[in-house]
Amino acid sequence: MGILFHLAYILYSSDRAALSQLSKIHGGYLVAICVLALMPWTLHAIRLIIWSQFLGQRLSFRDALTVIIGNDLGSALTPTVVGGGPIKLAMLIQKGLPSVQATFLVLLSATEDLVFYGMGFLLASYYLQSHIIGIVHAFLENWSIFGGILVVIILFFMIRKLAPKSKKMLPDLISEIWKERINMWRAKFKSSLKEIGQTYQRVWREGKFRFLISLTLLFLQWISKFSILALILIALQVNVPYVDVIIKQWLIWISMLFIPTPGATGGAEAAFFLMFEDSIDAKIIPISTSVWRFFTYYYFMFVSILLFQILNGKTKSPSSNPLELNDESKGVSSIGSGSQTSLK
Numbered sequence: 001m002g003i004l005f006h007l008a009y010i011l012y013s014s015d016r017a018a019l020s021q022l023s024k025i026h027g028g029y030l031v032a033i034c035v036l037a038l039m040p041w042t043l044h045a046i047r048l049i050i051w052s053q054f055l056g057q058r059l060s061f062r063d064a065l066t067v068i069i070g071n072d073l074g075s076a077l078t079p080t081v082v083g084g085g086p087i088k089l090a091m092l093i094q095k096g097l098p099s100v101q102a103t104f105l106v107l108l109s110a111t112e113d114l115v116f117y118g119m120g121f122l123l124a125s126y127y128l129q130s131h132i133i134g135i136v137h138a139f140l141e142n143w144s145i146f147g148g149i150l151v152v153i154i155l156f157f158m159i160r161k162l163a164p165k166s167k168k169m170l171p172d173l174i175s176e177i178w179k180e181r182i183n184m185w186r187a188k189f190k191s192s193l194k195e196i197g198q199t200y201q202r203v204w205r206e207g208k209f210r211f212l213i214s215l216t217l218l219f220l221q222w223i224s225k226f227s228i229l230a231l232i233l234i235a236l237q238v239n240v241p242y243v244d245v246i247i248k249q250w251l252i253w254i255s256m257l258f259i260p261t262p263g264a265t266g267g268a269e270a271a272f273f274l275m276f277e278d279s280i281d282a283k284i285i286p287i288s289t290s291v292w293r294f295f296t297y298y299y300f301m302f303v304s305i306l307l308f309q310i311l312n313g314k315t316k317s318p319s320s321n322p323l324e325l326n327d328e329s330k331g332v333s334s335i336g337s338g339s340q341t342s343l344k
Contacts, residue, residue, distance in 0.1 A: 022287065025235040032231055033295055037303060039224035043217045044068045050210055051108060055101045055199070066311040067091045069304045076301055085110065100192045104199045112211075112218050117257070120250035226250070229292050233280075236288060240279045248275040269293055 045064035052059040067088055074087030085106050092102035203211060226249045233240050252271045259267030272289045280288050 022291070024237065025232065025291070029231055029235045033228055033299075036224045036228050036231070037295070037300060040221045041065060041068050041072075041307075043221040043224070047109075047112075047214045047217050047221075048105065050214055051105055052097070052101075054203075054207055054210055055097075055104070057097055057101065059095060059097070062311055063095045066308065067095065069308045069311070072300060073304050073308060076297075100195045101199075103192065104196050107196065108200075108203070112215055115215060116218055116222065117254050120247070121254055123247055123250065222250075222253075225296060228295050232288065232291050232295065236284060236291075238280055238284070238288065240276070244279065251275065268297070 042065070045061060045068050048064040048067065049059055049061065052064070070091050071084035071088040074084030076084075078084070078086075088109075089102050089106045092105060093099055097105070223246065226246050229249060230240075230242055230245045233245065252268065252275055255271045256264035256268050261267060269289050272292060273285065276288070277285060
């Protein structure tokens with residue numbers, strides 16, 4: 001549906017002269033874009049393997065790549081600030097990692113992303129002050145949406161304040177069995193938080209070099225993704241300095257964190273207009289926006305679906321009858337996983 005809307009938008013907003021520019025993106029550029037599209041997944045999978053080994057777990061490259069692609073597919077269904085973390089967590093557990101270690105890997109990845117976004121914001125604040133002001137003004141024009149979010153947050157904290165007063169009523173409304181379960185879940189949650197905190201301390205003591213390597217791979221991962229636009233602009237014969245292409249996209253991705261739609265749909269295109277309206281000719285900026293969005297989002301989603309099916313394909317039962325399993329291989333296929341879980 002997104003691609004159909006994009007095609008309709010291109011046809012509506014562009015004249016024939018602008019549409020003819022698409023023929024300049026020939027096979028050579030497409031091959032290079034395909035290579036750049038695969039690099040973020042590859043580098044992210046290597047980062048996941050590095051940290052899983054730090055935790056004493058053996059995660060194959062195939063399993064790591066499956067988790068990363070599943071993470072990207074999950075992020076297409078949620079706001080950018082949420083991302084595919086819940087999917088990543090579930091798939092890591094299905095690949096055999098304990099839930100606490102899987103949670104730590106998701107949180108550590110979020111920590112590295114925060115460092116990345118923070119450095120990007122500092123660079124953008126120095127080089128692109130006027131563009132930041134423009135984005136802030138654009139958000140202020142939609143103050144009602146953010147005001148609603150603020151009201152929800154205030155109500156949440158008010159409820160939390162009133163919660164202690166309602167605790168006296170709680171015992172009469174909840175059975176003893178549920179009280180025990182709640183206490184058990186609370187104890188497990190506190191224990192998990194303590195273990196995650198200890199793992200972070202271990203990273204600080206023993207994993208500084210790994211963190212530096214992982215952070216370097218993270219930067220390469222994003223630079224390869226940002227370089228897709230550089231290739232598109234070269235193909236369209238649009239002259240924009242490479243550093244501007246990187247930093248402006250950096251700022252676009254930061255602004256996408258505040259857009260509540262899944263995959264930041266709509267907001268990403270608007271941010272692109274704000275960033276590049278002074279660098280790209282007005283006649284071809286709609287085409288540039290759509291081609292950029294296609295190759296950095298929809299194209300990724302299509303390739304993700306194909307690779308996910310290949311990497312996560314279910315193995316056939318050794319029995320001649322697909323409905324029968326012998327005693328040695330009885331099992332069920334895990335959802336989202338190609339592994340067999342033996343049943344006794």
